Amino acid sequence: MASRSSSLSGRSSAQISAGDGSRFDRRLAKILEHATEVFCEKGYEGASMRDLSRASRMSLAGLYYYFDSKEKLLYLIQKYTFSTILERLRQRLEGVDDPEQRVRIFIQNHLEYFLANQKAVKVLSHEDDVLKNGYGSEIAGIKREYYRICLELVDELKRALGLEFSSRIAVLSLFGMMNWIYTWHNPRVDADAGELAREMGDIFLHGVCRGRGGSGPQGKRASSPKVRVM
Amino acid sequence: MASRSSSLSGRSSAQISAGDGSRFDRRLAKILEHATEVFCEKGYEGASMRDLSRASRMSLAGLYYYFDSKEKLLYLIQKYTFSTILERLRQRLEGVDDPEQRVRIFIQNHLEYFLANQKAVKVLSHEDDVLKNGYGSEIAGIKREYYRICLELVDELKRALGLEFSSRIAVLSLFGMMNWIYTWHNPRVDADAGELAREMGDIFLHGVCRGRGGSGPQGKRASSPKVRVM
DNA sequence: GGGGCTATCGAACGTTCGTTCTATAGTACC
DNA sequence: GGTACTATAGAACGAACGTTCGATAGCCCC
Numbered sequence: 185m186a187s188r189s190s191s192l193s194g195r196s197s198a199q200i201s202a203g204d205g206s207r208f209d210r211r212l213a214k215i216l217e218h219a220t221e222v223f224c225e226k227g228y229e230g231a232s233m234r235d236l237s238r239a240s241r242m243s244l245a246g247l248y249y250y251f252d253s254k255e256k257l258l259y260l261i262q263k264y265t266f267s268t269i270l271e272r273l274r275q276r277l278e279g280v281d282d283p284e285q286r287v288r289i290f291i292q293n294h295l296e297y298f299l300a301n302q303k304a305v306k307v308l309s310h311e312d313d314v315l316k317n318g319y320g321s322e323i324a325g326i327k328r329e330y331y332r333i334c335l336e337l338v339d340e341l342k343r344a345l346g347l348e349f350s351s352r353i354a355v356l357s358l359f360g361m362m363n364w365i366y367t368w369h370n371p372r373v374d375a376d377a378g379e380l381a382r383e384m385g386d387i388f389l390h391g392v393c394r395g396r397g398g399s400g401p402q403g404k405r406a407s408s409p410k411v412r413v414m
Numbered sequence: 415m416a417s418r419s420s421s422l423s424g425r426s427s428a429q430i431s432a433g434d435g436s437r438f439d440r441r442l443a444k445i446l447e448h449a450t451e452v453f454c455e456k457g458y459e460g461a462s463m464r465d466l467s468r469a470s471r472m473s474l475a476g477l478y479y480y481f482d483s484k485e486k487l488l489y490l491i492q493k494y495t496f497s498t499i500l501e502r503l504r505q506r507l508e509g510v511d512d513p514e515q516r517v518r519i520f521i522q523n524h525l526e527y528f529l530a531n532q533k534a535v536k537v538l539s540h541e542d543d544v545l546k547n548g549y550g551s552e553i554a555g556i557k558r559e560y561y562r563i564c565l566e567l568v569d570e571l572k573r574a575l576g577l578e579f580s581s582r583i584a585v586l587s588l589f590g591m592m593n594w595i596y597t598w599h600n601p602r603v604d605a606d607a608g609e610l611a612r613e614m615g616d617i618f619l620h621g622v623c624r625g626r627g628g629s630g631p632q633g634k635r636a637s638s639p640k641v642r643v644m
Numbered sequence: 645g646g647g648g649c650t651a652t653c654g655a656a657c658g659t660t661c662g663t664t665c666t667a668t669a670g671t672a673c674c
Numbered sequence: 675g676g677t678a679c680t681a682t683a684g685a686a687c688g689a690a691c692g693t694t695c696g697a698t699a700g701c702c703c704c
Contacts, residue, residue: 208650227544229459233692245694246652254692310540312597314457353605353613356598357591364590367542375583383583391621438680463662473683475664480681484662 212250215240220261224303228258228311258311259319265304266326269297273333283344284389287337291388292381294362299369299377306366331355338392349392358388442480445470450491454533458488458541488541489549495534496556499527503563513571514619520567521618522611524592529599529607536596561585568622579622588618
């Protein structure tokens with residue numbers, strides 16, 4: 185009936201492709217990898233269980249030994265992917281105090297993971313509102329937490345430098361810049377994560393720190409009006 | 415067999431919801447509007463022809479009098495939406511010479527259309543690679559043209575101000591900021607298109623004009639290396 | 645060597661999919 | 675009032691969908 189439980193779906197932080205974990209876990213991880221690729225290519229709705237079966241070289245029925253449903257499969261992929269980004273971010277932020285540096289770490293961590301796991305991230309971004317009810321709200325929770333951290337980093341920066349702008353719009357613009365990458369990045373043409381993180385960090389930090397930059401805001405505009413944050 | 419041809423699928427630039435055009439065109443436009451809403455909500459693959467039938471209050475078979483296939487329907491929506499953005503942009507750029515102003519016009523035009531037609535734009539962004547072969551490459555062509563225009567605007571700006579940075583990354587970051595909006599904008603909470611265009615324009619223009627802004631690029635970095643553009 | 649557990653499969657289930665066939669109201673013109 | 679065309683619908687098509695059932699290998703333990 186229901187598939188076996190697994191440390192992958194629990195609180196464990198085992199690498200999706202690591203050699204540790206039981207045989208069951210390792211097999212499931214492999215299936216998740218293949219499924220990620222298929223979802224990435226055809227979209228969640230566009231991918232059939234038969235496509236996944238072909239990609240994993242396992243029979244259709246065999247797959248159901250490892251998970252309950254197609255939806256749960258997507259949930260497992262999204263949860264693992266997102267948890268990993270969040271966990272790595274927390275590690276990297278530890279012990280760093282400079283507000284600008286902390287924002288740069290956020291960007292670096294985000295882009296590094298995005299480029300190293302482009303397919304998984306596309307599935308995360310693209311199938312954002314597919315999951316319903318319990319699964320959906322759990323992923324949404326992780327996402328909200330991630331957003332909240334970034335917002336705090338930007339607020340720290342504002343305080344430290346005495347700046348005044350809408351954190352919400354700034355943070356969401358930053359997410360836009362970074363997340364859009366999955367639609368255009370070509371590893372054979374484009375720079376790597378470190379270089380991109382520097383470039384986007386520059387655009388964001390310079391953009392947000394209203395030094396009267398080469399081309400100042402021309403025309404009539406009062407001090408930037410505040411906009412509600414979330 | 416094949417559905418009637420229509421000025422909507424030709425070179426005409428009639429408003430999708432305008433009162434002009436034949437009865438056939440007006441009915442098709444209404445159907446496209448309903449379909450846009452359904453595609454937006456459930457995704458192209460997730461939406462069934464029966465969903466569209468329900469939304470348009472027309473029988474399943476009746477729909478096929480207006481178009482040949484589900485895929486063509488998506489094509490019509492995407493083509494109309496994108497052509498309109500491009501057309502309006504060209505009108506607005508006419509007669510404006512200042513490079514910064516031209517970039518700001520681009521941003522303003524983009525955001526204004528995005529917020530006024532959020533659902534259509536989501537279908538455009540989200541179902542980017544669904545269309546295959548002929549349809550797909552035609553839409554891709556319009557998209558490439560739009561990108562090219564933005565790239566030129568940024569290059570003009572660079573020349574005018576004697577700046578040096580990767581146009582490709584700058585432009586794609588800008589697109590990211592702007593396009594991501596469809597995932598978060600809430601008209602009851604967030605500013606309108608004009609205000610957002612100003613804010614994002616500020617971030618982008620200040621960010622890209624490396625005045626030594628409040629928080630300069632710290633650490634070792636040579637003059638920004640060039641990255642291939644497309 | 646037999647019982648129980650893990651892992652896998654072929655075949656089928658009922659449902660829904662995109663599309664088409666055929667029929668028929670409504671309308672306009674002769 | 676007949677004829678031609680527009681616009682719509684009911685019913686059905688075969689294919690594909692997510693999922694389940696029952697069977698059966700391989701393996702470890704007693």
